Amino acid sequence: MAEAGSIHGHGEARVQGALVAALGRERALRLESGVELGPFTIAYQTYGRLDAERRNAILICHALTGDQHVASRHPVTGKPGWWESMVGPGRVIDTERYFVICANVLGGCMGSSGPTEIDPASGKPYGLAFPVVTIADMVNAQALLLDHIGIPDLFCVIGGSMGGMQVLQWAASYPDRVFAAIPIACAARHSAQNIAFHEVGRQAIMADPEWRNGDYLSFGTNPRSGLAVARMAAHITYLSETALHRKFGRNLQNRERITFGFEADFQVESYLRHQGSTFVERFDANSYLYITRAMDYFDLAAEHGGVLAKAFSGTRTRFCVVSFTSDWLFPTRESREVVHALNAAAANVSFVEIESDKGHDAFLLDEPEMFKILRGFLEGSAEHRGLRR
Amino acid sequence: MAEAGSIHGHGEARVQGALVAALGRERALRLESGVELGPFTIAYQTYGRLDAERRNAILICHALTGDQHVASRHPVTGKPGWWESMVGPGRVIDTERYFVICANVLGGCMGSSGPTEIDPASGKPYGLAFPVVTIADMVNAQALLLDHIGIPDLFCVIGGSMGGMQVLQWAASYPDRVFAAIPIACAARHSAQNIAFHEVGRQAIMADPEWRNGDYLSFGTNPRSGLAVARMAAHITYLSETALHRKFGRNLQNRERITFGFEADFQVESYLRHQGSTFVERFDANSYLYITRAMDYFDLAAEHGGVLAKAFSGTRTRFCVVSFTSDWLFPTRESREVVHALNAAAANVSFVEIESDKGHDAFLLDEPEMFKILRGFLEGSAEHRGLRR
Numbered sequence A, B: 001m002a003e004a005g006s007i008h009g010h011g012e013a014r015v016q017g018a019l020v021a022a023l024g025r026e027r028a029l030r031l032e033s034g035v036e037l038g039p040f041t042i043a044y045q046t047y048g049r050l051d052a053e054r055r056n057a058i059l060i061c062h063a064l065t066g067d068q069h070v071a072s073r074h075p076v077t078g079k080p081g082w083w084e085s086m087v088g089p090g091r092v093i094d095t096e097r098y099f100v101i102c103a104n105v106l107g108g109c110m111g112s113s114g115p116t117e118i119d120p121a122s123g124k125p126y127g128l129a130f131p132v133v134t135i136a137d138m139v140n141a142q143a144l145l146l147d148h149i150g151i152p153d154l155f156c157v158i159g160g161s162m163g164g165m166q167v168l169q170w171a172a173s174y175p176d177r178v179f180a181a182i183p184i185a186c187a188a189r190h191s192a193q194n195i196a197f198h199e200v201g202r203q204a205i206m207a208d209p210e211w212r213n214g215d216y217l218s219f220g221t222n223p224r225s226g227l228a229v230a231r232m233a234a235h236i237t238y239l240s241e242t243a244l245h246r247k248f249g250r251n252l253q254n255r256e257r258i259t260f261g262f263e264a265d266f267q268v269e270s271y272l273r274h275q276g277s278t279f280v281e282r283f284d285a286n287s288y289l290y291i292t293r294a295m296d297y298f299d300l301a302a303e304h305g306g307v308l309a310k311a312f313s314g315t316r317t318r319f320c321v322v323s324f325t326s327d328w329l330f331p332t333r334e335s336r337e338v339v340h341a342l343n344a345a346a347a348n349v350s351f352v353e354i355e356s357d358k359g360h361d362a363f364l365l366d367e368p369e370m371f372k373i374l375r376g377f378l379e380g381s382a383e384h385r386g387l388r389r
Helices: A135-149 A161-171 A194-206 A209-214 A226-240 A240-249 A265-284 A287-295 A308-312 A332-344 A362-363 A368-383 B135-149 B162-173 B192-207 B208-215 B224-236 B243-245 B267-282 B285-297 B309-312 B331-346 B359-366 B370-383
Strands: A012-015 A018-021 A040-047 A057-061 A099-103 A154-160 A178-184 A319-325 A350-355 B012-015 B018-023 B039-046 B059-063 B099-103 B154-160 B178-184 B318-324 B348-354
Touching: A018 A135, A040 A135, A040 A226, A057 A135, A057 B039, A099 A135, A135 A161, A154 A161, A154 A368, A161 A178, A161 A287, A178 A368, A194 A209, A194 A226, A194 A287, A194 A362, A194 B192, A194 B224, A194 B243, A209 A226, A209 A265, A209 A287, A209 B192, A226 A287, A226 B192, A240 A265, A240 B162, A265 B192, A287 B267, A308 A332, A319 A362, A319 A368, A319 B348, A332 A350, A332 A368, A350 A368, B018 B135, B018 B348, B039 B135, B059 B135, B059 B162, B059 B208, B099 B135, B135 B162, B135 B285, B154 B162, B154 B370, B162 B178, B162 B285, B162 B309, B192 B208, B192 B224, B192 B285, B192 B318, B208 B224, B208 B285, B208 B359, B224 B267, B224 B359, B243 B267, B318 B331, B331 B348, B348 B370
Parallel strands: A057 A099, A057 A154, A154 A178, A178 A319, A319 A350, B059 B099, B059 B154, B154 B178, B178 B318, B318 B348
Antiparallel strands: A012 A018, A018 A040, A040 A099, B012 B018, B018 B039, B039 B099
């Protein structure tokens, strides 16, 4: 049901079922590092139709390992989109009412420019020659994509986890292009513990000899083991202890008793191994390095003299901040800090902490209270914006 | 100040400054797996003097990566013993009053039989030919060590984390040999989340090509990278988010600004890398597999029809259970489960949850409240046992 529509401009190509915009051709994108990036590509999907006034666009920002396939089948895994519970006809983000855009982040591995893509300068895959990007760079690239598509401003920008970081950055960088913003299960800066977990994942990848100092695409190798370990470590942080206990406890995997060995005796081990091995089928190790780094570097207050409220001063965006009680990766107190800053900036903000034992991943799951709250928030915002029903 | 003393029997040798008892020569130790292990060695240290009645012995059980050097310089790192804040002349565990024993666990890598030691059957290092051991096996080996030294029963057995698991196992397996028991920061069974973290560490080690299917000692290689990653992942779980934030926050490491690269920009990254690289200097990768596995397998209730109280039925041991508020690896609720079971068994039990933001590692650190409580508990217990001052 992805509709490219007639609004897409020149310089478009379809790669693996996604639209790919060629950007930064006339003028390079200046990254936060100072590097000038251009030309570059952003792969994206759209769903629904842009209205005549071009005012019903919702941008969905994906998390660390997500991509543009938010509500359509993934071309590699064949699985449904990663947020089909939220996005689709009649869903909270109703594709019969809104024009939905979801773009692979800069640095990603699903068609946007990143370490797996060909460096136009060398004709070889970028690898570590790709510049390190930030959340602000991702957002700036998305803003150029909107220019390219021809969308002056967004009705709403929404995302969870790293997607939520992008939402906050959008509201800070482009206040006039964001009518409503929904940052979910995120923070205005990455914590020491979260940086630490990311560093473990990166070290696991870089310790894999197949990584070849990041040049594995040239060598025809793939640091699968390292990436799988990185994923396993990260995956634990996406769940709550309660959820792990409820799902697996100390249950054994297809056996009556422990085997006194190092096979996956416990279901939780088998589950984790599966998470690791399926992940490497769809994700790139260098992209994992780049995107975790972008999250580590995220600190919205730092850009504003250490005062988060200044990031939102004068904002007219309507915010709905969402957290989950059992999320220990982005605990509620970090959402509260965002809310306090928004309050200090006299912003229009709703905040809800949702009771859930599903941990950080709750934002991706069937959470009726989240759906209900966001449906209400979007309907109210649509009314304020004067969108037709 | 380690005193071997005259009580040590025949079959002793000093290896790297530690005493090594050769055990299981006449009769092999039957492991929980059914394997008969013998002969085998247990390396240990003692401090202080055994009194004439042989009633003042305290056994200290070490944690996952600890060893017998609890209160004397480590022969490899040159660092002080791992619990010198607790153990020594005039300390809570007063070596002028008590005879302190600390043994390297079965499966360890500091002189006790384990995967790094020579298999008498083959004349080569055991590697994965070493049988998988359990916490109960470790405790049974320690009981043989006490027989060997000539200690009929312990005044006290104490330990934190995996050491606490051994304490609980001691009280369950040898109730008549344990006058007082102090399990700290532990649980009666390993949780799904903790198994998951261990599995990540094991996968990191086994993914390292230098591991050579566990046979790296024969190949002259060493899976240092994998072991370092395992340590890094585990180390995060030993600290609290608060402690990480207080110690490091988002502070940069010897630099003014982020470098837009994958070096250790943040102090927390540099700290973790240091933890990984120093750990591999003193620890063996296969031992890490074996000892984590022993912890995963620990489930004291399972041995007693699923009823933890039955593990302690009829016990006359005096218990002091200690947990820490910010310990998320072994949270207080798991200590409470132990206390409930002890109460159900009508045991003599004190329980204290200590306010600390230092996470699981608090038990190893300067925690005045813990020292005060344990000093009081030990003095009261010594009085009940009629130990001379």
